[in-house]
Amino acid sequence: MAGRIVLFGATGYTGRLTAEAMAARGLRPVLAARNVERLRQMGDELGGLEIAVADVARPDSVRALVERGDVLVTTVGPFARHGDPAAEAAVAAGAHYLDSTGEPAFIRRVFEEYGPRAESAGCGMVTAFGYDWVPGNLAGALALEEAGDEATRVAVGYFITGEASGGTSGGTAASAAGALVEPVFAWRDGAIRTERGAKRIASFDVDGRRRQGISTGASEHFALPRLHPSLREVDVYLGWFGPLSRAMQAMSAGTSVATLVPGVKSGIDAVTSRVVRGSTGGPDAAARARRGSYVVAVACGADGHRLAEVRVAGVDGYDFTGRILAWGAERSAAAGMRGSGALGPVEAFGLEELEGGCREAGIERV
Numbered sequence: 076m077a078g079r080i081v082l083f084g085a086t087g088y089t090g091r092l093t094a095e096a097m098a099a100r101g102l103r104p105v106l107a108a109r110n111v112e113r114l115r116q117m118g119d120e121l122g123g124l125e126i127a128v129a130d131v132a133r134p135d136s137v138r139a140l141v142e143r144g145d146v147l148v149t150t151v152g153p154f155a156r157h158g159d160p161a162a163e164a165a166v167a168a169g170a171h172y173l174d175s176t177g178e179p180a181f182i183r184r185v186f187e188e189y190g191p192r193a194e195s196a197g198c199g200m201v202t203a204f205g206y207d208w209v210p211g212n213l214a215g216a217l218a219l220e221e222a223g224d225e226a227t228r229v230a231v232g233y234f235i236t237g238e239a240s241g242g243t244s245g246g247t248a249a250s251a252a253g254a255l256v257e258p259v260f261a262w263r264d265g266a267i268r269t270e271r272g273a274k275r276i277a278s279f280d281v282d283g284r285r286r287q288g289i290s291t292g293a294s295e296h297f298a299l300p301r302l303h304p305s306l307r308e309v310d311v312y313l314g315w316f317g318p319l320s321r322a323m324q325a326m327s328a329g330t331s332v333a334t335l336v337p338g339v340k341s342g343i344d345a346v347t348s349r350v351v352r353g354s355t356g357g358p359d360a361a362a363r364a365r366r367g368s369y370v371v372a373v374a375c376g377a378d379g380h381r382l383a384e385v386r387v388a389g390v391d392g393y394d395f396t397g398r399i400l401a402w403g404a405e406r407s408a409a410a411g412m413r414g415s416g417a418l419g420p421v422e423a424f425g426l427e428e429l430e431g432g433c434r435e436a437g438i439e440r441v
């Protein structure tokens with residue numbers, strides 16, 4: 076029998092997009108969040124869905140959401156602040172788990188801390204199963220498959236096409252503000268190494284134009300070396316900042332130094348959590364339709380020569396996130412995941428299947 080799908084954070088901006096994408100696939104998720112009135116209204120709108128009240132401030136209420144064999148999808152963020160109760164609940168119950176985080180520190184925690192516990196519990200956990208960082212896992216895995224054993228390095232760049240000015244959700248802004256003051260990581264000499272965000276800048280050919288990105292931590296760093304054990308270096312670059320990349324690099328150097336001084340980091344945290352409130356909605360459908368995604372992966376050999384390059388492109392990141400979470404939840408509920416513990420997107424579902432899922436969610440190879 077297929078497990079239940081529980082969507083935690085359903086009343087948030089990304090949660091709502093995910094619930095709608097699930098309903099569009101004919102799924103009947105249990106909608107979970109902290110506000111019972113908004114849940115009732117949403118459950119009615121989407122065809123009379125079951126609802127459940129849970130609050131991360133009461134971890135038992137989150138724990139009660141799932142049982143073994145269920146699939147827990149969570150969009151409750153920022154994950155550094157609110158993410159642990161859902162991850163704990165999945166591991167405790169032995170439920171499969173998918174989340175929408177893009178935050179490097181939380182991704183690392185899922186792979187390093189929750190992963191071994193999920194393996195013992197016999198459930199799969201796929202963190203960052205949204206626009207951050209599924210398309211790069213797909214493009215990277217396709218490039219590495221083409222490049223073969225000679226490949227020792229892969230670099231992935233994420234870019235926005237069309238009108239980038241449509242804004243981000245309050246949730247993304249809150250998570251990004253949090254991530255800027257944390258150290259990130261890269262895959263170097265066959266291991267995860269801590270480093271500051273925006274330490275490196277690289278440029279990629281995006282639709283015939285050179286565009287810059289700044290380095291960050293992502294799930295590719297953990298997931299791609301498992302598929303391709305000869306990898307020595309994995310880098311992921313965010314290209315949202317365009318010509319501001321150098322300024323971002325300088326700012327990140329400043330915040331990294333600041334975070335080493337006692338008291339300064341908590342000051343920055345206090346300011347970002349005051350300025351960035353979260354739950355402020357996000358771009359509407361018209362704004363999302365005016366922009367798109369473009370992700371490039373380049374696989375190289377030890378001497379730096381290019382062996383393969385793969386590009387995937389398509390819809391706006393929020394639309395993609397809702398739809399790919401719905402796709403992943405449906406597959407996990409019907410057939411489980413292809414392993415247990417913390418898994419990369421390709422490990423969890425298979426390369427061909429993930430490519431099909433991304434196509435259904437609006438991003439495909441170009």
Ligand SMILES: NC(=O)c1ccc[n+]([C@@H]2O[C@H](COP(=O)([O-])OP(=O)(O)OC[C@H]3O[C@@H](n4cnc5c(N)ncnc54)[C@H](OP(=O)(O)O)[C@@H]3O)[C@@H](O)[C@H]2O)c1
Pocket residue numbers: 084085086087088089090108109110129130131132150151152153154157175176177203204205206207208244245246247248250251353354355356357392393396
């Ligand atoms: N990977 C990607 O590409 C991607 C894409 C989109 C979003 N995200 C991430 O997903 C997260 C959500 O983003 P968003 O845009 O949907 O932000 P949002 O609208 O602010 O949603 C945050 C959600 O967390 C819930 N929440 C906050 N405190 C809670 C608590 N104490 N107990 C239970 N729930 C609580 C909110 O509940 P209420 O509805 O009751 O306020 C809301 O549902 C963020 O971390 C964002 O960075 C990532």
